[in-house]
Amino acid sequence: MLTTEENELICRVGPGTPMGDVMRRYWHPLIISDELPEPDCAPIRARLLGEQLVAFRDTNGDVGIVADSCPHRGASMFFGINQECGLMCIYHGWKFDVNGNCVDMPSDIPGSNFIDKVHITAYPTVESAGVIWVYMGPKEHQPPPPNYIFNNLPADHVIAFRVPIYCNYLQSMEGNIDSTHLGTLHVYHQDKVPVDLDSDKPGYPSAKFSLYTRAKYRYARVDVQDTDYGFRLIAERPTDQGNKHIRTNCLVLPYTAFIASQRSGSGGVLIQVPIDDETNQRVGIRYNVKEPFTAAERRSTIEQGALMDPVDPKKRMKRIDNDYMLDRWAQKNTVLAGIWPIPEQDYALIETMGAIYDRSKEHLYGGDAAIIRCRQMLLSMVRDFQEGKPLPGLDPSVQTQKIRSEEIIIGPDDDAWLVGADAGENTVRGERLR
Ligand code: FES
Ligand SMILES: [Fe+2]
Known part of the structure; x- marks a missing residue:
């Protein structure tokens, strides 16, 4: 038996919750590798610890897990186009690589450097045992990848x-x-x-x-x-x-x-x-x-x-x-x-x-x-x-x-x-x- 407070403490895992912070120090198996079967295939929705995400496999075969909300004005990245090493938001064309860097901003005024100031939330991934694993915690605390x-x-x-x-x-x-x-x-x-x-x-x-x-x-x-x-x-x-x-x-x-x-x-x-x-x-x-x-x-x-x-x-x-x-x-x-x-x-x-x-x-x-x-x-x-x-x-x-x-x-x-x-x-x- 637990008190109601203890129960809440260990069950709730969203951003900023105590257990959510603990969970974010571990690698999580999120999707099966076959769900992203080939480079530049269709992105898929994913959700983890209360965060809405999009997963895509880029032209090099690397997997990106990014927030399903474009840092420009919040459009869903699920509708994005996955090609040429990045996922492009189809609202105004901002494009992001698997590390979250903005690599193209065709709708900005020529000569602007705004592209260098923008990132989308992106989480590190590793792929093994037919699974894509994600780490959502602070970079400096990232543990070694799963080794079962x-x-x-x-x-x-x-x-x-x-x-x-x-x-x-x-x-x-x-x-x-x-x-x-x-x-x-x-x-x-x-x-x-x-x-x-x-x-x-x-x-x-x-x-x-x-x-x-x-x-x-x-x-x-x-x-x-x-x-x-x-x-x-x-x-x-x-x-x-x-x-x-x-x-x-x-x-x-x-x-x-x-x-x-x-x-x-x-x-x-x-x-x-x-x-x-x-x-x-x-x-x-x-x-x-x-x-x-x-x-x-x-x-x-x-x-x-x-x-x-x-x-x-x-x-x-x-x-x-x-x-x-x-x-x-x-x-x-x-x-x-x-x-x-x-x-x-x-x-x-x-x-x-x-x-x-x-x-x-x-x-x-x-x-x-x-x-x-x-x-x-x-x-x-x-x-x-x-x-x-x-x-x-x-x-x-x-x-x-x-x-x-x-x-x-x-x-x-x-x-x-x-x-x-x-x-x-x-x-x-x-x-x-x-
Ligand atoms: S909302 Fe994504 S580029 Fe504008
Ligand atoms: Fe059982």
Whole structure:
């Protein structure tokens, strides 16, 4: 539970807000590279931390992210023409490069030097893992570009997609570190049938056995370990043979979650980027260290992750105004949520809490340990930042490329932190990170 003031403090991210200032010290994944498929292609609208932006790829292939408001008299740059290394406002022809410099002003009196005095707000970008990342903070504090495992893999080993979620980022992020909902919201009734019981031994379980265990043992003991980027959490469930089923997830502040994967060497990451106070976008990244994804895997990951409305492809197909296409018969017979696929189950529950959920009225229990720690850390970030202290994860010494999450079974006497958590961080069982 938070006070109303604390809730407001960590949820609101617009320009000039305390959390908005904190967020502006990090790189943000904003758009998918394929949305700007070639040099001089059409610019697109974007929005981040409450600022309306336009993204374009110039003649050299470099990406510019600029304010969607021309510094002359405020016309929308979205209508601009992208050619010859710049985006030209079609009101009076002022043209800007990816760095925000005005490079042409054909409507000014010949001989004038006014062009040298004008800039459009432009933010630095980097492109990796099939994503365009943006930094919106002070230039002198710009951190090194994102350096997770997926930023260092060949393009065909990574799949990235983005999808709009119609509520505050924190609701989405709390869902991503909430282990105890797996045995309810995401259960298909068929998961309750025992399957792959020979998986019940130390090592990596089969996906089906994990689903069975989560459906049978619907609680999880949640434990949290602080790290220099946020925390790792362990969710421990019993198994039928008396072993321990361990899921290790990592929260990288301010809003990235490495989700326990059922296969060593592959993983899924959910990044809940605040678009504004009442909207966020999930940037989902799947990676496989060992082999490239097939075309079919790529297609199904994107389709399942972002089920868009064929009539209006910018909106999700399942939304609050159609009750997420809830099927009451399915609730009792096939899938407990009555909604599918799995991401839509999450979206339905977090969006219907309200645009900014009021955390002053809830009742938290032991299974919410990670959510409680996450909120404490966000509040500390704001307060530390105001006192001039460093923010987590930004120091170049932080080994973000080593962050891993996974799902494994350990023996009854094994210590989950020594085996489970460290295996997650290294992908090698039993080997410690440091
Ligand atoms: S408003 Fe853009 S050039 Fe005048
Ligand atoms: Fe979920």
